[in-house]
Amino acid sequence: MLSKDSETGRQSPLPETHWLRSLSAAGLQSPEVRGPARYWLGVEGSFTRALQQQCREAFHVEVCTEGFARPSAEEARRLDIPPRQQxxxxxxxxxxxxxxxxxARTVIPVPCLEGRGRQLRHxxxxxxxxxxxxxxxxxxxxxxxGLCRATQPGQxxxxxxxxxxCQHQALMVCEYLLPDLYLPAGPL
Ligand SMILES: C=C(O[C@@H]1C=C(C(=O)O)C=C[C@H]1O)C(=O)O
Structure with missing residues (x-):
């Protein structure tokens, strides 16, 4: 169930993912992209706000992990930061x-945490x-x-x-959609 980052040995419940630059490129590789998930994959404004609007009762954020760690090699390349930098x-x-x-997994390079960015740690x-x-x-x-290599049902x-x-800096937000968000519930 867990994928292991080959460089850090870190285990993460997030599946390995192949990233494509557009919805249409991803749609050619996976028909699921063209189904009910399409709306969520394309939300341009705040994803949190769109999720809150979908809620009938409650919305909340649970922190799983937060702290300094080494991004994957692919994340470091995408963010254009040195490969071993925390x-x-x-x-x-x-x-x-x-x-x-x-x-959701967010990778925030150290320079983004300076000045007003200090709030990002709190x-x-x-x-x-x-x-x-x-x-x-x-x-x-x-x-x-992203097309994920899910190895277990429910992943x-x-x-x-x-x-x-922000100016010359960048952080990266990845959001992994669970089927309960976009697939209608089956018959009771
Ligand atoms: C980037 C956004 O932030 C959301 C909130 C997150 C968090 O609290 O860590 C992570 C990813 C997003 O789903 C957004 O709302 O668009």
Whole structure:
């Protein structure tokens, strides 16, 4: 169930993921991208806000891990940071109406944590999106779509990610969609 980062030995419940630069490129490789998940893969504004709007009852963020760790080699390349440099890594579960909807992993390079960015280390269960979208300093780059190598039922099969830019710095937010978010519940 767990994938292991070959360089750090770190174990993560997030499946290995192949990232593509557009919804249409991903749709050619996986028909699931063209189904009900398509809406969520393409949300351009705050993902947290879109999830909150989908909720009938409650929405909450549960922090799984937060701290300095080494990003994967692929993440370091995408962020254009040195391969062995530590970053602040936050992994959370986003839950709506008492179901797990999204697993999110955010990689924040050290320079982003300076100045006003200090707040990024003290979010706790406040959604990161609320901070990024309320601050004029940050803007989102293009969305990528991830096809996951899920090895167990219930693991995410689809994901999305983007860089958020602030002056010359960037952080990366990856969101893994769980089927309970986009597949209608079966008959009771
Ligand atoms: C980037 C956003 O932030 C969301 C909140 C996160 C968190 O609190 O760690 C992580 C990923 C997102 O789903 C957003 O809302 O668009």
């Amino acid at each position: 970053a602040w890594i936050r992994e959370v579960r986003l839950c709506g109406d008492h179901q797990l909807w999204v697993l 979010l706790g269960s406040r959604p990161l999106g609320a901070y990024l979208f309320s601050s004029p300093d940050w803007s989102r780059g293009p969305l990528e779509v 995410p099969r689809l994901a999305r990610r983007s860089l958020f830019h």
